[in-house]
Amino acid sequence: MAKVTIDGKTLTVAENTTILQAAKLLKIPIPTLCHHPKLTPFGGCRRCIVEIKGMPRPVTSCTTPVSDGMEVSTSTPYIESLRKTVLELILSDHPNDCMTCEQAGNCSLQDLAYEYGIRDNRFGGERRVYETRDGNPFIERDLEKCIMCGRCVKVCDEVQGVEAIDFGYRGFMSKICTSFEQDLECEFCGQCVSVCPTGALTGKLWIRKGRRGGQMETDTTCPYCGTGCNVTAHVKDNDILKITSREKTWNEGWLCVKGRFGYRFVQSPERLKKPMIKRNGAFEEVSWDEALDHVARRLSEIKEKHGADSLGGLSSARCTNEENYAFQKFIRAGIGTNNVDHCARL
Ligand code: SF4
Numbered sequence: 001m002a003k004v005t006i007d008g009k010t011l012t013v014a015e016n017t018t019i020l021q022a023a024k025l026l027k028i029p030i031p032t033l034c035h036h037p038k039l040t041p042f043g044g045c046r047r048c049i050v051e052i053k054g055m056p057r058p059v060t061s062c063t064t065p066v067s068d069g070m071e072v073s074t075s076t077p078y079i080e081s082l083r084k085t086v087l088e089l090i091l092s093d094h095p096n097d098c099m100t101c102e103q104a105g106n107c108s109l110q111d112l113a114y115e116y117g118i119r120d121n122r123f124g125g126e127r128r129v130y131e132t133r134d135g136n137p138f139i140e141r142d143l144e145k146c147i148m149c150g151r152c153v154k155v156c157d158e159v160q161g162v163e164a165i166d167f168g169y170r171g172f173m174s175k176i177c178t179s180f181e182q183d184l185e186c187e188f189c190g191q192c193v194s195v196c197p198t199g200a201l202t203g204k205l206w207i208r209k210g211r212r213g214g215q216m217e218t219d220t221t222c223p224y225c226g227t228g229c230n231v232t233a234h235v236k237d238n239d240i241l242k243i244t245s246r247e248k249t250w251n252e253g254w255l256c257v258k259g260r261f262g263y264r265f266v267q268s269p270e271r272l273k274k275p276m277i278k279r280n281g282a283f284e285e286v287s288w289d290e291a292l293d294h295v296a297r298r299l300s301e302i303k304e305k306h307g308a309d310s311l312g313g314l315s316s317a318r319c320t321n322e323e324n325y326a327f328q329k330f331i332r333a334g335i336g337t338n339n340v341d342h343c344a345r346l
């Protein structure tokens, strides 16, 4: 164990605890940009620098473990002036696009620029200009807004295990790209979009559909499979604009391509909303009572004429465990046959 003092408050923690984690336990805020609690520390953005008594230079608190007797200062005038300079450097080749950017109002960089009151920039000069080439249907990449925090690279590797993207090139021309800069071809889970702190990565489906301010957020369960990931539907004018997932859910905010991007079916005009019965070769919309009476009558007729084993039931992975349990009970106890199976075995 190590006894550490941060801004005058003392705490005893395990020795491999980072200064950032210890400060969080003491409820002392340290600003970060590249840090994400579910990913390994990177120390790339230099926002979380702190001073340690007896050390000649500031260190990044997300990558520095505490040691016994350490005394840390998180917000001295010197540290704040360095943080402001680092922020100015990050913003020096960043497009002033907040007025049209999808992320405005929900952007960590914009929040920091506001907090530090940065309008003019001492370091203005050459700008990075990237050709956008995104043939994929899901993710828009605007690399001019990328701050090279590396969260997307880490989540793709450490959470999704895909390694579709990485840092490419060197120095000023560094950028996040695929191998040999080919088009993105991956699982399209969108984890990278969800952890990007700026507008560099956006879901194509929700571009220009509305900013967060005017949206109602409803927590619900993904309808696609029995895993039941928790999702949040962002709704405006009775239309789902976007699906996200909160960090504090059992699925930890991670989703698959279906859960994150496969929601347009809800508004599809082709969606079946009422039961139908086929009569004389054509489907007719009917009430639920009529449809259920029809099914019950036909099942009884078939069972009476051909026996219970002439019937079978096939249920769905998109139902909950409870629904699947009730379904097999109905087939076994209600109909009287063990001919019951599940689409996941096909
Ligand atoms: S990424 Fe953030 S700071 Fe950059 S233009 Fe968009 S909202 Fe503004």
Ligand code: SF4
Pocket (backbone or CB within 6 Å): 152, 155, 156, 160, 162, 163, 164, 165, 186, 187, 188, 189, 190, 191, 192, 193
């Ligand atoms: S969508 Fe998923 S698999 Fe594709 S690059 Fe992003 S994190 Fe990696």
Ligand code: SF4
Pocket (backbone or CB within 6 Å): 145, 146, 147, 148, 149, 150, 151, 152, 153, 176, 192, 195, 196, 197, 198, 200, 201
């Ligand atoms: S694309 Fe976003 S998450 Fe990836 S490095 Fe750039 S700013 Fe960070």
